[in-house]
Amino acid sequence: MTVQGTGADVRTRLRRLLRHRTTWALTAATLVGAVLGAGLVGWRTGTLPWSQELRPCWDSLSDETLDTLMAGAGRREAEEQKLLGPGWTARCRVLAYSREEHRQDDVAARLDITVRTLDTLSGRDAHAWSAEFLSTGLTPLGGGLRGMASRSRAWLALPQQCVDGEDPVVVEARMGNQDKEDLISPERRYGMARAVVETANGLLGAYGCTGRHRLPRPPRDLDEDAQEEREKKRDGAARAALCGLAGAPVPQEHGTWLRRAARNWVDGGPARVCGMGHPHADFEARLVTVVDPELSLVFRAEALGGGPEISDSELGRGAFTTGRAVFMTRCQTGDVVFLAEQTHGKDSDWTFVRDVFPLYVAAEADRLGCGPQKVTMPKT
Known part of the structure; x- marks a missing residue:
């Protein structure tokens, strides 16, 4: 179903919807005059009952997914922006209200879905987006899906052949507090993963693309999965000794950092992330390898001109600043990006990135x- 239609079509649809018994509320097709951000489209406004024929977020999200994410809440309402086609930003929001009679106007849960094109020209998303979505708090969706999920964040890249241009287009989902990413919650992560996959499938249909993503597998048993997750982290830490730098001549003063980082290790998806947290930041230091060629484009502008040049044989380009280094090169599978970043630390000279990045x-x-890569950091 599309979000457009004639006045007669809309009236007919509304009469049909009103005959259904439901607890949903859906925004009507009337567009308000306000514009929101770069998308230049307005929110649909007004509330009407929801039916089984229409689902929130461009007819995408199922009751099962929303029940997983909003269990125990009362009535739900959804509002969404009009889809203008691949490459255009659009947003959807689902609100769940309290069941308590005297608090029925209080929002108990909120799910925000965004579809947008990642910025490959300014380098902005190389910093902000990667800090939020290429984190050890998220784990790969699996099953060949190009995305990751946690209990409060999830993302999935749409197939490149279905979108205009070469820049990656992603579906993002946010819900709850990112500061609690370390809490093991397989059910919530499963709900977030379903949310981005279902939304992506709805968009593929709206854009006229063939094929659909398979939904993530549900957790078998929450306690069993929690134990399995803990075991995977321990096994991953053992395999990823010093973030893959075991045997490398790592300066002694950085060994403690790397041992801490190796306890937080994410692999098997579009990016490999090794990092350590900080109480007042998303991470204290991290090492990232982006193996998805399309996602690597987000870092291209920074690699080509984001600071003093990192020199190499003729195999790649990179840039270095005091707390961050990025290097882009070509492998058999396409472009790959290596990233090292430090945001906090007792190291007053901030030498972690300079010392460790060439080894990484x-x-x-x-x-x-990828062949031998021997990068040389600039002196300034």
């Missing part, structure tokens, strides 16, 4: 079969 690039390039 060499180790990861060898692991991926």
